[in-house]
Amino acid sequence: MRIYSLEKPDSRDTIEPHLVRTLKPHGTPVVVLAVDRTSTLLATGGTDGSIKVWDIVGGYVTHTFRGPSVLVSALHFFEIASNPRKTSEADESKDPAKRKRRKSKGNAEDPDEDETTTIRFRLASGSQDGKVRIWDLHKRGVVASLDSHVSDVRGIDYSPSQNTLVTASRDKTIRWWDTRSWKVRKVAPCFELVEAVGFIGDGQLTYTAGSNGCFRVWDTDNGRELTKDQAPKSETEAFVGAVYRPELPFVICTQVDHTLAFYQPPTEATGVAQISPLEPFRRITGTHDDIIDLRYVLPDSSLLALATNSEEIRIVSVSEPTADVSDPFLSNYFGRDVALLKGHDDIIISLDVDWSGYWVATGAKDNTAKLWRIDPENGSYTCYATFSGHAESVSAVALPRARPAEGSKAHADPLDHAPPFLITGSSDQTIKKWEIPREPQQSNKRGARATYTRKAHDKDINAIDVSQSGQLFASASQDRAVKIWSIQEGEVQGILRGHRRGVWSVSFAPPDTPIIQGEQGPVAGKSVVITGSGDKTIKLWSLTDYSCLRTFEGHSNSVLKVAWLNIPKGEERSKKPVLFSSAGGDGLVKVWDANTGETACTLDNHEDRVWALAVHPGTNMIVSGSGDSTVTFWKDTSTETQAASTEAALKLIEQEQELQNHIYAGSYREAITLALQLNHPGRLLAIFTSVVNSKNPDAGSLTGLKAVDKVLASLSDEQLFLLLLRLRDWNTNARTAPVAQRILWTLVKSYPASRFSNLSVRGARGQKSLKEIMNALKVYTERHYKRMEELVDESYLLEYTLQEMDSLVPTLGSMSLVEDTDVVMT
Numbered sequence: 001m002r003i004y005s006l007e008k009p010d011s012r013d014t015i016e017p018h019l020v021r022t023l024k025p026h027g028t029p030v031v032v033l034a035v036d037r038t039s040t041l042l043a044t045g046g047t048d049g050s051i052k053v054w055d056i057v058g059g060y061v062t063h064t065f066r067g068p069s070v071l072v073s074a075l076h077f078f079e080i081a082s083n084p085r086k087t088s089e090a091d092e093s094k095d096p097a098k099r100k101r102r103k104s105k106g107n108a109e110d111p112d113e114d115e116t117t118t119i120r121f122r123l124a125s126g127s128q129d130g131k132v133r134i135w136d137l138h139k140r141g142v143v144a145s146l147d148s149h150v151s152d153v154r155g156i157d158y159s160p161s162q163n164t165l166v167t168a169s170r171d172k173t174i175r176w177w178d179t180r181s182w183k184v185r186k187v188a189p190c191f192e193l194v195e196a197v198g199f200i201g202d203g204q205l206t207y208t209a210g211s212n213g214c215f216r217v218w219d220t221d222n223g224r225e226l227t228k229d230q231a232p233k234s235e236t237e238a239f240v241g242a243v244y245r246p247e248l249p250f251v252i253c254t255q256v257d258h259t260l261a262f263y264q265p266p267t268e269a270t271g272v273a274q275i276s277p278l279e280p281f282r283r284i285t286g287t288h289d290d291i292i293d294l295r296y297v298l299p300d301s302s303l304l305a306l307a308t309n310s311e312e313i314r315i316v317s318v319s320e321p322t323a324d325v326s327d328p329f330l331s332n333y334f335g336r337d338v339a340l341l342k343g344h345d346d347i348i349i350s351l352d353v354d355w356s357g358y359w360v361a362t363g364a365k366d367n368t369a370k371l372w373r374i375d376p377e378n379g380s381y382t383c384y385a386t387f388s389g390h391a392e393s394v395s396a397v398a399l400p401r402a403r404p405a406e407g408s409k410a411h412a413d414p415l416d417h418a419p420p421f422l423i424t425g426s427s428d429q430t431i432k433k434w435e436i437p438r439e440p441q442q443s444n445k446r447g448a449r450a451t452y453t454r455k456a457h458d459k460d461i462n463a464i465d466v467s468q469s470g471q472l473f474a475s476a477s478q479d480r481a482v483k484i485w486s487i488q489e490g491e492v493q494g495i496l497r498g499h500r501r502g503v504w505s506v507s508f509a510p511p512d513t514p515i516i517q518g519e520q521g522p523v524a525g526k527s528v529v530i531t532g533s534g535d536k537t538i539k540l541w542s543l544t545d546y547s548c549l550r551t552f553e554g555h556s557n558s559v560l561k562v563a564w565l566n567i568p569k570g571e572e573r574s575k576k577p578v579l580f581s582s583a584g585g586d587g588l589v590k591v592w593d594a595n596t597g598e599t600a601c602t603l604d605n606h607e608d609r610v611w612a613l614a615v616h617p618g619t620n621m622i623v624s625g626s627g628d629s630t631v632t633f634w635k636d637t638s639t640e641t642q643a644a645s646t647e648a649a650l651k652l653i654e655q656e657q658e659l660q661n662h663i664y665a666g667s668y669r670e671a672i673t674l675a676l677q678l679n680h681p682g683r684l685l686a687i688f689t690s691v692v693n694s695k696n697p698d699a700g701s702l703t704g705l706k707a708v709d710k711v712l713a714s715l716s717d718e719q720l721f722l723l724l725l726r727l728r729d730w731n732t733n734a735r736t737a738p739v740a741q742r743i744l745w746t747l748v749k750s751y752p753a754s755r756f757s758n759l760s761v762r763g764a765r766g767q768k769s770l771k772e773i774m775n776a777l778k779v780y781t782e783r784h785y786k787r788m789e790e791l792v793d794e795s796y797l798l799e800y801t802l803q804e805m806d807s808l809v810p811t812l813g814s815m816s817l818v819e820d821t822d823v824v825m826t
Contacts, residue, residue, distance in 0.1 A: 034075035045072025074126035078158035126153025159203025168197035186223035196242035201267035213237035258286030291625025293351040313341035354399040356414035363394030396425035402470030425461030478502035494546035501534030518549030532559030557585030561613040583610035702746040713750040
């Protein structure tokens with residue numbers, strides 16, 4: 001068990017948890033917790049039937065209760081409504097000793113109040129065997145045992161105004177108990193596994209939440225259900241728990257898929273015979289299931305539509321947060337659940353959005369496709385039409401992307417003008433074109449009819465994409481082929497063959513795409529298409545002759561989705577590369593340069609297959625959805641990166657010029673510091689060489705110039721470390737070793753040994769790196785000294801030889817004189 005302290009910093013939108021303590025409360029798993037009204041006591045129940053009560057602040061056990069060895073399934077603290085203080089005072093009036101002890105304490109009301117509060121405290125526990133036990137925290141024992149349920153007790157609540165305890169069980173019943181006699185007041189069958197129960201307001205109403213996923217309200221007095229009959233919801237919407245506080249105007253219910261659903265029930269009985277079924281006014285998604293597909297919604301792309309391996313489409317906000325002080329539940333924030341599109345009977349596996357962003361098409365395993373109208377300003381998210389006709393799952397849907405002519409009604413008011421058609425592809429190997437009705441489809445009318453149906457492929461159809469011109473569409477299939485169709489006639493215009501496995505995705509290039517350089521030459525950008533396949537490759541195709549222009553290899557698993565990035569407008573188009581992104585079964589998202597065939601970057605943040613990919617039309621932000629239930633947003637930082645690199649290059653040029661100026665002016669401090677900072681060992685060596693070999697050295701200087709001595713004696717840790725690195729390199733060369741030895745000698749004379757031993761530089765691998773440098777300096781220094789000693793020894797031999805030659809010089813001189821004389825005489 002871990003206890004956290006939740007702190008709210010200055011910003012209003014974040015909470016920082018801090019771990020206070022970690023405890024091991026039980027020897028068996030803990031399955032249920034409960035906190036009292038004052039938030040000072042915590043009860044834990046284990047699978048072995050033991051219950052412990054803890055002081056939260058102190059972190060110690062105050063009570064230990066042990067019942068039968070049956071799993072504890074529910075806990076609830078409460079205080080009984082009757083005031084035992086009167087009884088206590090009556091007993092004292094009869095007992096003079098008690099009255100005397102009370103008077104001796106003076107006017108000490110706090111101890112009496114604490115004792116009274118302790119006497120009134122109770123803890124109700126429910127077990128897997130259906131029994132409910134009432135524990136007295138003052139007497140430390142059971143005061144009542146309620147034996148009526150026959151299965152797990154999942155919910156307990158107490159109403160002091162009604163003197164009633166309510167319990168709910170998985171035996172599909174709820175029971176109200178009189179807390180004065182502990183007798184059953186009323187039993188109500190629920191016909192569902194009840195997971196949570198509680199009183200609303202002053203206890204006149206009771207709510208339940210269970211396996212049917214319906215929030216139900218009951219009359220506490222007569223046990224009659226007030227909400228009208230509700231059809232059971234899907235398994236993912238089943239409730240596993242609920243929380244209610246009298247100070248809050250809503251009930252929070254937890255669903256199986258970790259979604260929190262907020263309900264606003266009536267707080268008191270209104271006298272109405274029945275009330276309409278309650279729907280949640282807000283949802284908070286705790287986790288998404290597998291993200292199968294996603295698309296940006298609305299013209300400003302402020303919403304995201306998610307297909308999450310379920311029968312519903314989740315509409316999530318991805319806009320900047322806005323706070324509404326008057327009503328916090330209307331405030332907008334990034335990731336907020338906006339709406340839930342319900343209507344399909346099976347898992348939705350395909351998703352598409354039209355050019356305006358107001359219309360969403362979905363295809364599901366229930367063999368139908370639906371068109372949804374998105375109107376967040378009016379809070380309207382409705383199913384506009386249903387398209388039935390496929391014999392198997394609708395695995396691909398596509399809406400037109402061509403903008404209507406400017407000035408037309410469809411362009412001016414797209415919300416009231418549905419797209420003209422819908423293309424669907426199915427696992428039954430057929431494609432259909434549907435004419436979308438001009439008026440919303442009524443539920444009692446027959447569904448829309450297909451304009452044409454074509455047998456398209458030999459295997460399942462995985463993807464469909466409509467060209468920006470609105471004249472062509474492409475279908476990709478597991479039969480390894482991609483077909484290009486005319487939208488008007490539904491005839492095949494070309495077939496793209498070349499993939500060795502099934503094709504998972506296809507995408508037409510935007511109409512403003514510049515010329516792309518293929519392997520066989522340039523081709524118009526608007527007449528190309530890219531495909532991603534299970535053979536781990538992406539291919540770029542020409543729509544002119546339906547040939548493969550280039551193959552992109554880099555993924556280590558199937559390429560599941562491809563999407564073009566937006567082309568910059570105006571002058572930037574010629575400077576920017578033509579990019580597209582891909583998502584694969586290896587969990588990676590890659591960005592490719594269409595002209596070079598190289599990977600621009602690889603994005604890695606998923607732990608499972610990346611099924612979904614979308615690109616923001618304005619910012620080029622890439623959104624990827626994966627089987628690991630996460631959605632990742634990738635920001636396009638190419639402009640910032642290029643600007644930063646340009647700025648860094650200009651700064652480097654300026655610093656190099658500044659270094660040259662310092663060297664020319666003889667500003668050794670600035671020159672040495674800047675040379676170290678710019679990592680210019682050649683120029684640094686030239687500076688030290690000119691100083692060491694100076695013809696007019698300063699008297700008493702270690703290096704030859706006292707100004708340089710001062711610079712070397714005042715280096716920072718990082719500068720000293722860099723200089724030692726340079727000295728190590730110079731010391732390995734006999735030509736530059738004398739300068740290195742002179743500077744090293746200066747450093748040794750300028751700093752104590754502790755400075756070198758305690759030298760700490762971030763990013764330099766610490767003492768290990770420093771030790772290696774010192775060892776290298778030592779080895780080559782010893783080699784230089786050995787060479788000098790050998791040179792000195794050899795100099796002794798040369799000196800001896802010269803001395804011996806000097807001793808023979810006079811004799812040789814006299815002999816030559818005699819010979820010369822003899823010659824003259826002759």
